[in-house]
Amino acid sequence: MQIRVLGCSGGIGKGLRTTSLLIDDDILIDCGTGVGDLTMDELVKIRHIFITHTHLDHLASLPLLVDTVFDHLNGEPIKLHLLPESLKTLDEHLFNWKLWPDFFVLPEAGSAVMQPCVMEPGKIAKIRGREIEMIPVEHAVPAVGYRVTSESGKTFAFSGDSCENDTFWEGLNKHSRLDILFVECAYADHDKTLSKLARHYCPESLSADMKKLTHQPEVYITHLKPGDEAEILLELQAAMPDRNPKALNTGDSFQL
Template identity: 50%
Template sequence: MWVSILGCSGGIGPGNRTTSILIDDDILLDAGSGVGDLQLQQMCKVKHIFISHSHLDHIAFLPFLVDSIFSQIEEPIQVYGLPETIDALKKHVFNWVIWPDFSELPNKDRPVMAFNVIQPNQSIKIKKRTIQAVAVDHVVPGLGYIVTNEAGRTFAFSGDTATNDSLWEALNNLPSLDTLMIESGFPNSHEALGKLAKHYTPNTLAKDLCKLKHKPHLLISHLKPGMEIMISEQLHKVLNGYQLTCIKSGDSINID
């Protein structure tokens, strides 16, 4: 199972792309600005897009992706999300004012995109992989996702979240966990802001990791631009018992 980090930053700037993760070549977790670095041929292979929540940095390039390959789509691209997320996409993005509604184009009977509601703890089987949705705690309703292949190798993605129990309970129910991509958006000095915006800091993440029975490779995402070094140093100090990587756009991981 190949995991390609198209985007993982908490902001924009040279080399920074917002959240989007490509699983193998056909599944996207979120559709932030990292999608824009895909070649057209790569975009055409994407068949399933799992959205964690409705914030712009996680959905911004979904409209451009579908528009760019519109004429080459033979079967609808399947977009999954919580009811609140799907509702936000319909009302505020694909509403014929901000962007055309591709769930009705070229016509309602044969659209190029289809919306699918997914609930926490629900699993979707795609070829030889299973994608499980997990509730997390963010300022809007959000999900994390657990991807498991036929060999039992497992990659988990937290989405945006702060302290919670649901994510850790779901991860502890797994027989094993190889890799966990989890956010730490602010340094410890911004803990009050982290609580308000519902993002982890190194200290709050370290406390929650005590709930986890597995020892996965940690991929840290969503670091705010300009604060990356500070956050990284704090993470390595409080999580020195873990294999830990502060990832960047363009990284790839083979979960084998």
């Protein structure tokens, strides 16, 4: 199983892309601006999108993706895996014919380009040998992370956007293995007050929560605020040197 980081920044700007991970050639986790770098051949192979939550930096490319590929799917719709609350938000506020056409019914009812697959936390989707488990986190809107197991049994997990919680860490601890962890830390400690309002981690809160994790995975930090990347990394390395946290970068690739 291959993981390609299409985007992992907390913002935009030259060289920066917002959150999206491509698993092999057919599964996306989140659909941020990084998806726009894929070729047409790569775009039309996507058949599953797992959404962490409905903030725009994780969804910005979704309306444009479905509009681009709808007549290239050979009758196999893109399955959108998400919380029921997230589906309601997309129905009411995005695919509502005002902000964008409703691709849950287009191009024709009965053969729509997107098919919603509502998931409950704790449930596992099995897709051609790979298993993707939804794990709840804490954020400003209903949000989840995912734990992904490869055909060979290796595992990575992605927090999505989160602040202090027990559910994500307990969800990872109940399994015997975790090889790689992508976890967000959006703000530096000088923005601690803002991080609490926006319901994101800062180094102080993330390093405290990481004490709950019983595994020793490779740790990569995502969602860094543009301009503060180096400061956040230095604070994290000082707060949890035993974890050796590194920045995740757009273009990174992992084989599991």
